[in-house]
Amino acid sequence: MAKMSVEEILASSSDMQSIFVSQELYMIPSMRSLTAEEYVEAFKSFLDHSTEHQCMDEFNKEQMPDIMAGLGTGKSTINVLGVGSGTGEQDLKMIRILQAVHPGVYIDNEIVEPNPQHVAAYKELVNQAPDLQNVSFIWHQLTSLEYEQQMKEKGTHKKFDFIHMIQMLYRVEDIPNTIKFFHSCLDHHGKLLIIILSDSSGWASLWKKHRDCLPATDSGHYITCSGITEVLRRLGAQHRVYELPSGWDITECFIEGDPLGGLMMDFLTGTKNFLGTAPAVLRRRLRDALCQPECSSTRDGRVIFSNNLSMIVVES
Numbered sequence: 001m002a003k004m005s006v007e008e009i010l011a012s013s014s015d016m017q018s019i020f021v022s023q024e025l026y027m028i029p030s031m032r033s034l035t036a037e038e039y040v041e042a043f044k045s046f047l048d049h050s051t052e053h054q055c056m057d058e059f060n061k062e063q064m065p066d067i068m069a070g071l072g073t074g075k076s077t078i079n080v081l082g083v084g085s086g087t088g089e090q091d092l093k094m095i096r097i098l099q100a101v102h103p104g105v106y107i108d109n110e111i112v113e114p115n116p117q118h119v120a121a122y123k124e125l126v127n128q129a130p131d132l133q134n135v136s137f138i139w140h141q142l143t144s145l146e147y148e149q150q151m152k153e154k155g156t157h158k159k160f161d162f163i164h165m166i167q168m169l170y171r172v173e174d175i176p177n178t179i180k181f182f183h184s185c186l187d188h189h190g191k192l193l194i195i196i197l198s199d200s201s202g203w204a205s206l207w208k209k210h211r212d213c214l215p216a217t218d219s220g221h222y223i224t225c226s227g228i229t230e231v232l233r234r235l236g237a238q239h240r241v242y243e244l245p246s247g248w249d250i251t252e253c254f255i256e257g258d259p260l261g262g263l264m265m266d267f268l269t270g271t272k273n274f275l276g277t278a279p280a281v282l283r284r285r286l287r288d289a290l291c292q293p294e295c296s297s298t299r300d301g302r303v304i305f306s307n308n309l310s311m312i313v314v315e316s
């Protein structure tokens, strides 16, 4: 596709709906999933061009102080567990809110994160933070399942006042059991925060309506908020959902040869060099799907993919 304006992209998209492609074409031998290192790079480009973290900042500002006010009341130490914490930016923001809401309280923060690069970056972030004197950190470089197994082998598991699983459940082995286990790790009056893509996001439409555009190299779960609340209902766990808008500027995905666009398509599909390895018809179908109004809108000539988030606060 040569360089096209957003209007041209949208105008051309309807022709493509008539193209039928069989699923077998979608996986050709040269197509492969992202390695952990490649995922780190693609995720970074997603964060740089989306309002994902700004959306979480808004939630932190508007809702978190009240949510955290009831945690660990009367205790001298508040125990926190981050699961799939990545490089820790969100964790530290939440710890600072806890410090503000419970001044003088000691915070014991444990982290379960399998990616060694993410763990190293998190440690570096902590080393450079001057305001975390009353906070201790323990990193477990493990998947959530490995952590669960270790705890079960020990026969006891520590209880936490606050556990968070932010944008990570897509990659766990068994979502219902993971939620069940970490919910059982909550202390009395503890809270579990799950942040996941909203049912109103472009991802939800892409996964529901345009699944056949996604290559089999994308090994994650296609789960959004309602999939999680269904699990919570079955567990009988009380919860409240907050919906927040967020967007991802994917304009470069439509510019042939653009390196940023290529990285974005890799993140969308979980596939290394998707634009260089996928059959042309698949590339066109995916770009077409991305332009549909249920996935994206246009703003000032840019294509903004809906990345709306759901914040689910679960009671112990």
Ligand SMILES: C[S@@+](CC[C@H](N)C(=O)[O-])C[C@H]1O[C@@H](n2cnc3c(N)ncnc32)[C@H](O)[C@@H]1O
Pocket: 043, 083, 084, 085, 086, 087, 088, 090, 112, 113, 114, 115, 118, 142, 143, 144, 145, 165, 166, 167, 168, 171, 172, 173
């Ligand atoms: C999309 S990132 C989110 C990072 C961070 N929570 C944030 O919102 O910025 C997903 C994180 O989950 C981690 N992860 C992937 N599979 C996991 C698993 N099975 N158990 C725990 N964490 C996992 C990844 O390494 C990555 O750091």
